[in-house]
Amino acid sequence: MVKRVAIVGVGTTGFRATTPDVSYRELTYEAATKAYLNAGIEPKDVGAFVSTAEDFTEGYSIADEYSPDQLGAVLKPIHTVPGDFIQSLANAYMIIQSGFCDIAVVQGLSKASNMLTKSDMITFATCPFTWRPLKESHHAIAAMEMNRFLQSSGNTREQCAKVVVKNRRNALNNPRAVHGTNLSLDDVLHSEIVSHPLGRLDIAQYADGAVVCVLASEEKVQSLKGEPIWIKGIGWATETSALESRTWDEAVYLKVASQMAYKMAGIRSPRKEIDFAEINDEYSYKELQHLEALGIFAKGESGKSVEAGLTEITGEFPVNASGGNLGCGATLELDGGHKVIEIVLQLRGQAGTNQLKNARTGLAASWRGVPTTTGAVAILAKE
Amino acid sequence: MTISNKQMTKEMIEKTVTSLSREDVIGNKVITSKWEPKLQYAWDNGPAIGRYLAELKNGKLIAKKCRKCNRIMIPPRMFCELCWRPTDEWVYVKDSGTVNTFVISHVDWKAGRLDIKGGVRPFTPAVIEIDGASEGMGILHMIDEIDPQKIKIGMKVKAIWKKPAEREGAITDILYFKPR
Numbered sequence: 001m002v003k004r005v006a007i008v009g010v011g012t013t014g015f016r017a018t019t020p021d022v023s024y025r026e027l028t029y030e031a032a033t034k035a036y037l038n039a040g041i042e043p044k045d046v047g048a049f050v051s052t053a054e055d056f057t058e059g060y061s062i063a064d065e066y067s068p069d070q071l072g073a074v075l076k077p078i079h080t081v082p083g084d085f086i087q088s089l090a091n092a093y094m095i096i097q098s099g100f101c102d103i104a105v106v107q108g109l110s111k112a113s114n115m116l117t118k119s120d121m122i123t124f125a126t127c128p129f130t131w132r133p134l135k136e137s138h139h140a141i142a143a144m145e146m147n148r149f150l151q152s153s154g155n156t157r158e159q160c161a162k163v164v165v166k167n168r169r170n171a172l173n174n175p176r177a178v179h180g181t182n183l184s185l186d187d188v189l190h191s192e193i194v195s196h197p198l199g200r201l202d203i204a205q206y207a208d209g210a211v212v213c214v215l216a217s218e219e220k221v222q223s224l225k226g227e228p229i230w231i232k233g234i235g236w237a238t239e240t241s242a243l244e245s246r247t248w249d250e251a252v253y254l255k256v257a258s259q260m261a262y263k264m265a266g267i268r269s270p271r272k273e274i275d276f277a278e279i280n281d282e283y284s285y286k287e288l289q290h291l292e293a294l295g296i297f298a299k300g301e302s303g304k305s306v307e308a309g310l311t312e313i314t315g316e317f318p319v320n321a322s323g324g325n326l327g328c329g330a331t332l333e334l335d336g337g338h339k340v341i342e343i344v345l346q347l348r349g350q351a352g353t354n355q356l357k358n359a360r361t362g363l364a365a366s367w368r369g370v371p372t373t374t375g376a377v378a379i380l381a382k383e
Numbered sequence: 384m385t386i387s388n389k390q391m392t393k394e395m396i397e398k399t400v401t402s403l404s405r406e407d408v409i410g411n412k413v414i415t416s417k418w419e420p421k422l423q424y425a426w427d428n429g430p431a432i433g434r435y436l437a438e439l440k441n442g443k444l445i446a447k448k449c450r451k452c453n454r455i456m457i458p459p460r461m462f463c464e465l466c467w468r469p470t471d472e473w474v475y476v477k478d479s480g481t482v483n484t485f486v487i488s489h490v491d492w493k494a495g496r497l498d499i500k501g502g503v504r505p506f507t508p509a510v511i512e513i514d515g516a517s518e519g520m521g522i523l524h525m526i527d528e529i530d531p532q533k534i535k536i537g538m539k540v541k542a543i544w545k546k547p548a549e550r551e552g553a554i555t556d557i558l559y560f561k562p563r
Contacts, residue, residue: 023429029462043467059424069464115424124420132418 005096006157006221006228007380009039009214011343012028014176015328018113024058027210028070028109031074035105035212036072043072044216047101051080052108052276052333056121057116071107083236084366085211086336086376090234092215110331112206126371131243139203140369143195145248150197152249156195159303161188164325166202166312167281167320170175170236170263171327173353176342179327188284199280200285207329211337215345229344232361232379233267235260241374246373251286254365254375258294261363262376263357270295271317274379276346277361278339280367283322290365291319294377313354321323321346321354330369335377337362343380425454431459434473440552442544446474446516454517468513476515478542479563483521485509507531511540524554528561539563 012033014224015025022030036042051067060066064080067073081088090103102315115121122138150156165188171180175248183201214226222229237256240246258270267273277296281287288302296317299304305311311319322328322342333340343362345351351359361381368374407413428436435458438445446542447459451466452506455474462469462506488506489499511520526534540560550556 020427023427023432026429026431026461056422059422059426069460070462072464074464114424114426116425117421118425120421124418124422128416128418133416256480267549378391 002381003097003099003217003313004218004230006218006223006230006357007213007215007237007340007344008226008228009035009037009041010211010344011035011038012176012211012337013015013177013209013239014112015209015338016178017205017207017329017332018160018210019208020113023112024066024109024210025070026319027208028107031210031212032071032105032107032137036127036216037215037227039216040105041214043076045367046076046103046105047065047071048092048095048104049076049078050091050095050104050106051081052085052106053339054333054357055081055090056124056268056334057110057115060197061089066369067107071105072107075278076198083333084336084368084374084376085334085338086340086364086378087236087342088238088364089213089215089231089329089378090376092213093234095229096215096217106215106337107210108115108212108331108334108337109210110206110208110329112330112332113208117204121299122370127241127243128156129369130326131236137195139198140195141204141370142283143198144180145289146197146283147383148248149250149285151288152286153302154300155285157187158189159307160197160202160288161185162303162306163284163287164188164283164326167287167308167326169245169323170313170321170354171323174321174323175352176209177323177328179205179329180323198283199238202326204282204330209329209331209332209334209338211341212335213337213340227348229382231263231315232262232374232381235262235264236374236376241371241373243371249286250299251367251375253373254290254293254367254377255295257375257377258363258365261379262295265379267379271297274361274363275319276318276343277365278320278324278342279361279363279365280335280339280375281320282330282367282369284326286367287319287324290367294363294365313356318356321351321356327356335368336364336378339366340378340380343378347380347382397480412486417551424524426437428442428459431461436552436554438475439556440550441553442478442547442550442556444476444478444513444522444542446476446520447448448472448474455515455518455520457513457516457520457522476513478513478544478557479523480511480521480540482526482536482538482540483512484527484536491559507534509534509540509560514561522554524557525559526558526561
């Protein structure tokens with residue numbers, strides 16, 4: 001029999017443009033303290049820890065080794081996933097499923113403000129033989145995808161701009177968000193072109209922050225004070241790395257990841273069975289492309305749905321009520337953590353001004369950013 | 384049939400393996416791809432390491448105490464990783480201590496060989512347990528002004544500082560430790 005696993009505690013620092021007052025240690029310590037209090041546990045109760053870190057974004061080789069102290073994980077089983085937070089969540093889920101322990105902790109962190117040469121670091125992630133000598137900007141790679149996606153799906157640049165207006169406005173009422181603002185469609189459409197059709201306002205700015213989640217088996221949940229939010233499905237996938245032959249018109253990585261998660265959760269009709277979603281929108285078009293990959297809207301229908309207000313907080317299928325990456329910031333490996341915590345808060349009725357009505361099942365979807373084709377999905381529910 | 388390394392004769396290796404020489408690469412006789420990454424960071428120190436570095440500039444070593452386990456910890460930290468609670472008061476500790484462990488290294492930090500026979504002094508890094516901090520709490524530094532062969536575990540040492548005007552708020556504001 002498959003064990004049920006729940007998130008019983010969450011903690012975050014929220015997302016800020018810079019965090020000069022704290023090092024990554026204090027940043028994580030704050031999120032971990034909140035998460036453990038929220039779950040009603042102490043570090044000694046935890047059987048295994050999973051941290052999320054990529055050496056080049058941390059600025060340390062073997063950054064894993066710097067994870068234990070601020071989680072209370074000294075001399076405890078711990079390993080690091082150099083991927084997205086939701087992939088770490090999947091690791092912790094499997095650790096509990098395997099019977100190894102009943103309580104596991106997942107951590108993610110962004111100190112993006114400490115990376116002085118972000119563009120060079122992303123360029124360093126591209127193939128040294130076939131792309132890097134061409135010195136393409138990472139925004140240009142995204143814009144090539146945007147062109148192909150808009151052309152093949154029939155969605156428009158104006159509809160992408162609507163995503164920016166919606167998400168940055170949602171962020172105004174989210175105390176965890178840093179990039180909230182009230183823009184007009186015209187502001188977005190006339191922001192200076194970065195790589196056509198991407199304008200400056202189509203691109204999410206970075207943010208710092210930390211998220212910690214405590215997971216527990218169903219048997220253990222009973223004795224803990226944290227309100228459980230159940231992990232119903234989880235999935236992740238990476239398409240070929242080859243820019244030259246990858247799928248450009250749809251986010252096939254997220255399509256596959258979501259199908260894996262839907263199958264696990266027994267979901268056949270995601271739009272009907274899921275109430276809301278927090279999905280990666282590091283570039284405005286990504287929200288539309290990801291919504292179609294997730295099967296929430298049919299091909300070419302996402303833009304119209306956003307225009308019609310379906311994805312607003314008051315809409316039929318709210319998307320990125322938190323403000324998304326456009327409103328909260330791009331947070332590197334922490335991306336899935338931002339999504340997961342916002343979903344948990346919504347499902348618990350703790351999302352404040354942006355609280356959704358009838359939030360019972362939510363979907364978190366992350367992307368690892370250019371030049372990756374890695375996406376991960378988690379489906380979380382109250383029951 | 385597989386052949387173990389032992390069974391491979393010199394002749395077999397010469398017939399099957401062509402190794403690249405340094406000249407082949409430098410002389411562009413083979414196709415290579417080169418890239419120099421530009422990776423620059425500015426790490427936020429945070430309150431614990433930030434104060435530690437600022438006090439180094441003042442010529443002082445500062446630690447932080449956890450009242451639960453009573454450890455006086457250096458370098459200081461804002462939380463006790465063992466008790467899982469915020470640490471308490473700041474405590475100035477001495478700039479002297481005891482050698483916990485050390486090494487006489489014939490290679491530099493990039494693992495490049497030092498010309499020891501030519502008179503270059505071996506590197507002698509050490510972990511020094513600081514007087515006033517808890518047992519086992521030390522800092523990593525260098526030992527100098529002593530014949531490396533005479534360094535011993537348990538030896539008492541003291542810090543030799545840079546001149547105040549030259550200090551910059553870094554661990555290198557201490558030049559090295561020497562026997563006292």
